[in-house]
Amino acid sequence: MSSHLENQRHSKGNLFFGLALIVAGSVFLMDHMELIHALDYWFLLPAMIAIGGLVDIISPDKPEHIAKGCFSLVLALWLYISIEQLWGWTFHNSWPLLLIAFGIRHLIGGLLASRNTQE
Numbered sequence: 001m002s003s004h005l006e007n008q009r010h011s012k013g014n015l016f017f018g019l020a021l022i023v024a025g026s027v028f029l030m031d032h033m034e035l036i037h038a039l040d041y042w043f044l045l046p047a048m049i050a051i052g053g054l055v056d057i058i059s060p061d062k063p064e065h066i067a068k069g070c071f072s073l074v075l076a077l078w079l080y081i082s083i084e085q086l087w088g089w090t091f092h093n094s095w096p097l098l099l100i101a102f103g104i105r106h107l108i109g110g111l112l113a114s115r116n117t118q119e
Contacts, residue, residue, distance in 0.1 A: 024048075027041050046083070050072065053071070053073040053076065054073070057070065057073075062113070067112060075101070
């Protein structure tokens with residue numbers, strides 16, 4: 001992979017991570033100043049994770065990034081479902097799904113990486 005593509009990917013990652021930190025810091029600051037109640041904005045966390053996953057899927061440099069992006073989407077969905085307690089799922093009773101999803105992510109990432117090196 002060229003150095004230019006690596007730099008582009010690194011820049012996209014830095015831009016997204018920087019924006020996520022600014023949003024999170026702003027929410028906590030406004031909560032501290034009693035302008036808002038931060039817990040009312042928990043839904044933003046899954047949304048930010050999902051956006052990061054979509055960036056990985058849409059602009060992958062390596063096939064493994066697609067697996068990472070898919071895991072980010074599953075993580076975001078799990079967080080949303082657990083926060084909202086949909087279908088009776090909570091953090092307490094649904095966390096094993098994360099282990100399964102993480103294992104699938106690494107399995108698919110490994111398969112894609114080995115397929116990519118064989119080509």
